[in-house]
Amino acid sequence: xxxxxxxxxxxxxxxxxxxxxxxxxxxxxxxxxxxxxxxxxxxxxxxxxxxxxxxxxxxxxxxxxxxxxxxxxxxxxxxxxxxxxxxxxxxxxxxxxxxxxxxxxxxxxxxxxxxxxxxxxxxxxxxxxxxxxxxxxxxxxxxxxxxxxxxxxxxxxxxxxxxxxxxxxxxxxxxxxxxxxxxxxxxxxxxxxxxxxxxxxxxxxxxxxxxxxxxxxxxxxxxxxxxxxxxxxxxxxxxxxxxxxxxxxxxxxxxxxxxxxxxxxxxxxx
Amino acid sequence: xxxxxxxxxxxxxxxxxxxxxxxxxxxxxxxxxxxxxxxxxxxxxxxxxxxxxxxxxxxxxxxxxxxxxxxxxxxxxxxxxxxxxxxxxxxxxxxxxxxxxxxxxxxxxxxxxxxxxxxxxxxxxxxxxxxxxxxxxxxxxxxxxxxxxxxxxxxxxxxxxxxxxxxxxxxxxxxxxxxxxxxxxxxxxxxxxxxxxxxxxxxxxxxxxxxxxxxxxxxxxxxxxxxxxxxxxxxxxxxxxxxxxxxxxxxxxxxxxxxxxxxxxxxxxxxxxxxxxxxxxxxxxxxxxxxxxxxxxxxxxxxxxxxxx
Numbered sequence: 001x002x003x004x005x006x007x008x009x010x011x012x013x014x015x016x017x018x019x020x021x022x023x024x025x026x027x028x029x030x031x032x033x034x035x036x037x038x039x040x041x042x043x044x045x046x047x048x049x050x051x052x053x054x055x056x057x058x059x060x061x062x063x064x065x066x067x068x069x070x071x072x073x074x075x076x077x078x079x080x081x082x083x084x085x086x087x088x089x090x091x092x093x094x095x096x097x098x099x100x101x102x103x104x105x106x107x108x109x110x111x112x113x114x115x116x117x118x119x120x121x122x123x124x125x126x127x128x129x130x131x132x133x134x135x136x137x138x139x140x141x142x143x144x145x146x147x148x149x150x151x152x153x154x155x156x157x158x159x160x161x162x163x164x165x166x167x168x169x170x171x172x173x174x175x176x177x178x179x180x181x182x183x184x185x186x187x188x189x190x191x192x193x194x195x196x197x198x199x200x201x202x203x204x205x206x207x208x209x210x211x212x213x214x215x216x217x218x219x220x221x222x223x224x225x226x227x228x229x230x231x232x233x234x235x236x237x238x239x240x241x242x243x244x245x246x247x248x249x250x251x252x253x254x255x256x257x258x259x260x261x262x263x264x265x266x267x268x269x270x
Numbered sequence: 271x272x273x274x275x276x277x278x279x280x281x282x283x284x285x286x287x288x289x290x291x292x293x294x295x296x297x298x299x300x301x302x303x304x305x306x307x308x309x310x311x312x313x314x315x316x317x318x319x320x321x322x323x324x325x326x327x328x329x330x331x332x333x334x335x336x337x338x339x340x341x342x343x344x345x346x347x348x349x350x351x352x353x354x355x356x357x358x359x360x361x362x363x364x365x366x367x368x369x370x371x372x373x374x375x376x377x378x379x380x381x382x383x384x385x386x387x388x389x390x391x392x393x394x395x396x397x398x399x400x401x402x403x404x405x406x407x408x409x410x411x412x413x414x415x416x417x418x419x420x421x422x423x424x425x426x427x428x429x430x431x432x433x434x435x436x437x438x439x440x441x442x443x444x445x446x447x448x449x450x451x452x453x454x455x456x457x458x459x460x461x462x463x464x465x466x467x468x469x470x471x472x473x474x475x476x477x478x479x480x481x482x483x484x485x486x487x488x489x490x491x492x493x494x495x496x497x498x499x500x501x502x503x504x505x506x507x508x509x510x511x512x513x514x515x516x517x518x519x520x521x522x523x524x525x526x527x528x529x530x531x532x533x534x535x536x537x538x539x540x541x542x543x544x545x546x547x548x549x550x551x552x553x554x555x556x557x558x559x560x561x562x563x564x565x566x567x568x569x570x571x572x573x574x575x576x577x578x579x
Contacts, residue, residue, distance in 0.1 A: 009380050016374065017392040020454070024395060026418055027407045039416050084307070087300040097294035103301065110312045114511050114561055116537050116554040120322060120547050121315035144307030174296040203400045205514045210542050221402040225518060228406060235410045242403035253398040257391060260398075264455065265462035 031239040038235050053240040057227070060237065062215050063244070066223040071248075073138040073208070073219060074201040080143035081197050082190055089152030090178050094164065104153075110146035119210070126211055137211040138219065142201060148193050151267065155189030156182065192263025195256050202249050220245040322551035333548060340552035350553070352529065353536045354560070359441055360448065360532060361509040367449030367456070368501060374453060375460035376490060393454035401451070405518030408447045409434055412519075434519050437526035444515050452508075456501045463497030464490070495576040503568055510561055513538060533557055
């Protein structure tokens with residue numbers, strides 16, 4: 001197609017993109033308005049740059065603590081999933097053992113069940129272990145993933161066989177082959193799973209909300225929920241808090257975009 | 271390098287796929303962490319939840335077997351019927367966003383188009399944003415008195431409603447947000463599907479005189495149907511479990527909340543607010559049944575419209 005006929009495509013895409021971005025733009029503008037400006041009609045499009053809204057978030061919430069909780073939860077879940085899912089995914093893809101088919105179906109069945117069916121017993125376990133309001137409650141149940149195992153199994157299936165065979169003839173055991181040969185080759189798959197897990201953990205709401213109810217042990221998403229209750233009408237502070245809670249993931253997304261997109265496209269193609 | 275090559279050559283002489291028998295202890299070892307974790311935190315809990323759905327929970331812990339009592343209560347509970355209806359309406363509305371994603375993906379797939387990665391980034395922002403923050407942002411835009419939306423409408427002389435506290439419109443308002451957050455995600459899956467369609471189909475169609483619209487309906491849609499099916503199933507499963515939006519957008523004292531609860535919100539209330547864990551388990555089992563049967567129906571229907579090459 002000639003370049004001149006591309007402008008209608010650009011026009012439609014640009015209008016759509018504006019609809020995607022405009023709410024964020026408004027969120028930012030509100031976050032630097034004074035309370036008075038935020039309740040004015042017509043709306044204030046040139047704010048008075050009240051940056052103090054951002055510091056006020058820290059006065060209303062243990063924001064730094066909740067930020068740290070969210071980082072630790074996300075890191076803990078992601079690192080554990082990458083290790084555990086890669087191990088299991090490799091075994092399912094490349095090793096033969098009795099009960100492989102049955103176990104794999106069992107793993108997959110977890111994917112088909114909505115998370116609400118796990119929630120009450122998970123809560124019981126965590127509460128009986130005395131983990132309520134601790135980091136362990138946020139991290140441990142999220143360390144295991146049927147989805148991740150499946151994703152990495154598909155990835156390992158797609159890798160060539162011969163290098164592995166060579167290592168095997170040299171007498172390396174499966175764990176060594178996995179670690180020294182296969183894992184480096186699986187880097188794109190690991191990155192895709194890693195960024196998906198970061199995203200889902202960071203944004204998770206219901207589980208953190210249920211297990212960690214004291215402000216000091218909450219995650220950002222649950223913290224935002226309480227902030228909303230306190231400052232019902234103070235939207236500039238709410239918007240400043242939301243923006244700060246969201247920003248790290250957006251930065252990660254912009255940096256590692258390629259891997260996230262590949263991961264999602266990969267799940268769609270299987 | 272030469273040693274690797276000889277190794278590969280030696281490996282090739284072995285029968286492909288043959289493994290020494292000593293593999294299986296290693297395999298179990300490697301599966302053990304995830305296997306045990308899934309068993310303890312996911313598989314056994316499903317069994318427990320099904321069991322809990324036949325029990326009633328006392329105020330001080332402990333539970334007693336009550337047979338089908340929870341299910342009988344549930345059938346006659348108007349709140350459940352209402353919540354199911356709301357959930358279906360919401361899911362149906364969110365599904366309307368799927369064609370939008372297809373159009374977006376087709377546009378992004380235009381040959382020689384520049385700036386695709388910029389567009390993709392922008393359309394993807396809502397996908398990666400924390401749902402709790404997204405809900406809060408839209409709640410502000412939807413604000414009846416000072417919200418941007420009603421200001422925009424007022425410019426056209428329209429007096430907009432209180433979007434999140436008016437029971438007649440709140441499901442629609444939330445569905446708009448649902449679509450807004452899903453468009454980019456679904457478009458990425460469609461884009462991957464589109465890139466698998468061989469370009470020569472279009473060239474052949476163009477030679478036969480088919481215009482772009484005709485090509486879209488005769489080539490793109492049929493060949494994209496596996497992706498459409500996948501996205502539809504995912505979207506339905508996801509939107510049937512809607513919780514974050516309603517929890518963040520509607521306060522506990524919102525007058526429209528009672529009539530607009532979704533099924534998962536009802537589950538959350540029963541399990542963790544009202545401490546009726548047996549009844550909550552029962553709701554969860556019903557949700558599972560709904561999701562499974564809808565998915566089975568979709569898999570049945572796909573034979574009629576999904577083309578696999």
